[in-house]
Amino acid sequence: MRDGVRCLGGTDAVSAIGSCVFCRELPEELRAMFRTPLGFTITALVMMTAPWSGAAIAKDTHSPAVETVHDAAAPALRDPRSGAHGSGVAPASAVRPNAVLYDNGPLVTHPGGGAGGADASAVETALGNATFGFGAAVSSGRRVADDVVVPAGGWTISSITFYAYQTGSTTTSTIDHINLRIWNGVPGGSGSTVVFGDDSxxxxxxxxxxxxxxxTDTALTGSTRPIMANTVQVNTTLPEGTYWLDWQVGGTLASGPWAPLVTILGATQKPGANGMQWDPGTSTWGPANDTGSSGAQQDFPFVIEGIAGGGALITLSKTVGTDAGTCAATNSITVPAGTTVYYCYTVTNAGTVAFDTHDLTDDVLGQILSGQSYALAPGASIDTVALGLNIPFVANATTTNTATWTATNQGPPVVVTADAVASATVTVVPLRCPAGHTEVTLLSEDFEGTFPPAGWTVSNASTNCVAPGVPDWTNTNPGSRSNLTGGSGLFAIADSDTCGGGSVLDAQLWTPALDMTGLTDARVSFATDYNDLSTGAGSDMGLLDFSTDGGATWTNLFTWDSDNRGPLLVEQDFAGGGAASAMVRWYYNNATWDWWWQIDDVTITACAPDDVIFADGFETP
Ligand SMILES: [Ca+2]
Ligand SMILES: [Ca+2]
Ligand SMILES: [Ca+2]
Incomplete structure (x- = not known):
């Protein structure tokens, strides 16, 4: 029908009654001329055109920003007395928020004053307002936004109810979509970021x-715009601050959906109203101003449900160790391949809401807890060991796994959940020895006893030390230095600095001769601090050598001519396997009133075939 009409003076159509469409306001003196038998006063003239071949006036084609009382796009003024729309009886399933944290403002101006005794939310045209609703349709790309202030202590929000209508709908909802973003500031403003949701x-x-x-205030019993209450699940916690909700609505009818306004009887706007609308044409947010003569900026009604006061919050720690039945202290360990490790998860209630049900999922280990009942009061902690769980895992490769713990309060008044994520890493190192072999330790020395230790040898050719012999390899620490090696307690040191000017330090420290017959993969490890003074030929040097003939000849493993400061752990393989008389030496050479070399915690290991272990009695059958 509307395709056949055009309004005088432009396309600003107003309303339709039956087959008549009304546009511009008529002078008062002409209105009486058009009083209809039904009692309607015609307030505008329409020029019929036949045929009408231009664009339809239907508003949705053009995605108008608002639906106004001057808008004829929809069957806006279908005779409410026809009874065709709206029963006037509240449906049993009407959404009624029951744990309201915040209500952004009233929508109803006439409780019980609407069609069939339902409530009415009236556009107060008498005050110069003209907007039924603001466009917020998915199909139009428009959105609406309004602000909310979360007080100190924060909120745990379970759900938010928004309001929308589609002109011409029945009281059966046609709303089928809402997308929501929550910003921590003005939408799109500098410094504002989305803290919840997305726009799709x-x-x-x-x-x-x-x-x-x-x-409208002139037709309170109109029933073509039943307002639907539309609830979205949020389940998020917001700390104190000012937030903006920014939403969009979809429906199955062509009109809108439209977002009605906060409406207060006798006022053109809610005091301080600051609602905004997104214009996809210009990609800007603008004030949601009524298009009537009042021009008043509006707010949008919404209701937030949840729990006040810090809300639902948990923290999670995840640790891993090699002892069953205990919670390890670290979330990162290094083990040989094939080691069984044990995970432990500890959750702490860091919020103000008690939890009663728990789920735990690990991306490597799978579901660990499912619907676990446990009363976790605010401030309390519980770990999986205490819950009776031993969570083993055979580590064959380096593994970092991440777990999510979800704690739930099943309500009432509302169900709230909190999630926390934690990770742990098991670093797997290759086995020290080849298959069929076991590592054996041939020497272990921490220099806490007499010096040199039994079987060790100090060989000095130093000259002109202030106290000859003393600063050579010793554990008496003549320079009163700290153990800088990473080891503890006493340590071996050759101290050129203490030897003094004019001295030349030339000092060797030999291990005992070790029988490595039948062994392979010899390795020396030690903690050290080598403090070099100058570099180049003739300067102070630190040499690590080994011998397979009891010290008659030596092979150099490395020579240090620059700093290798501690704490430093050196692990050096050497070709001592199979030798009947293998040795290692530390040779601090040509130090002329330079610095020092410290070592501590020397071990020499090798790999033994498992049958050799048997034969040597390292292990009893
Ligand atoms: Ca507001
Ligand atoms: Ca020591
Ligand atoms: Ca040097």
Whole structure:
């Protein structure tokens, strides 16, 4: 029908009654001329055109920003007395928030004053307002936004109810989509970021008539705009601050969906109203101003449900160790391949809401807890060992796994959840020895006893030391230095600095001769601090050598001519396997009143075939 009409003076159509469409306001003196038999006063003239071949006036084609009382796009003024729309009886399933944290403002201006005794939310044209609703349709790309202040202590939000209508709908909801973003500031403003949601995911979980019609103050019983209450699940915690909700609505009808305004009887706007609308044409947010003569900026009604005061919050730690039945202290360990490690998860209630049910999922280990009942009060902690769980894992490769613990309060008044994530890493090192072999330790020395230790040899050719002999390899620490090696307690040191000017330090420290017959993969390891003074030929040097003939001849493993400061652990393989008389030496050479070399915690290991271990009695059958 509307395709056949054009409004005088432009395309600013207003409303339709039956087959008549009304546009511009008529002078008062002409209105009486057009009083209809039904009692309607015609307030505008329409020029019929036949045929009408231009663009339809239907508003949705053009994605208008608002639906106004001057807008004829929808069957706006279908005779409410026809009874065709709206029963006037609140549906049993009407969404009624039951744990309200915040209500952004009233929508109803006439409780029980609408069609069939339902509520009415009236556009107060008498005050110069003209907007039924602001466009927020997915199909139009428009969005609306409004602010909310979360007080100190924060909120755990379970759900938010938004309001929308589609002109011409029945009281059966046609709303099928809401997407929601929550910003920590003005949408799109500098420094504002989205802290929840996105602009596409449908988070609508329920929609039903709110027992309220959007109408005008001159036709309170209109029933073509039943307002639907639309609930979305949020389940998030917001700390104190000012936030903006920014949402969009989808429906199955062509009109809108439209976002009705916060409406207060006798006022053109809610005091301080600052609602905004997104214009996809210009990609800007603008004030949601009523298009009537009032021009008043509006707010949008919404209701937030949840729990106040810090809300639902948990923290999770995940540790891993090699002892069953205990919670390890670290989340990072290094083990040989094939080691069985044990994970432990500790959750702490860091919020103000008690939890009663727990789920735990690990991306490597799978589901660990499912619907576990445990009363976790605010401030309390519980770990999986205490819950009776021993969580073993055979580490054959380096593994970092991440777990998510979800704690739930099953309500009432509302169900809230909190999640926390934690990771642990098991670093797997290759086995020290080849298959069929076991590592054996041939020497272990921490220099805490007499010096040189039994079987060790100090060989000095130093000259002109202030106290000859003393600063050579010793554990008496003549320079009163700290153990800088990474070891502890006493250590071996050759101290050129203490030897004094004019001295030349030339000092060797030999291990005992070791029988490595039948062994392979010899390795020396030691903690050390080598402090070099100058570099180049003739300067101070630190040499690590080995011998397979009891010290008659030596092979150099490395020569240090620059700093290798501690704490430093050196692990050096050497070709001593199979030798009947293998030795290692530390040779601090040509130090002329330079610095020092410290070593501590020397071990020499090798690999023995398992049958040799048997034969040597390292292990009893
Ligand atoms: Ca506001
Ligand atoms: Ca020591
Ligand atoms: Ca040097």
């Amino acid at each position: 995911t449908n988070v609508l979980t329920g929609s039903s008539w709110s027992n309220d019609y959007r109408v």
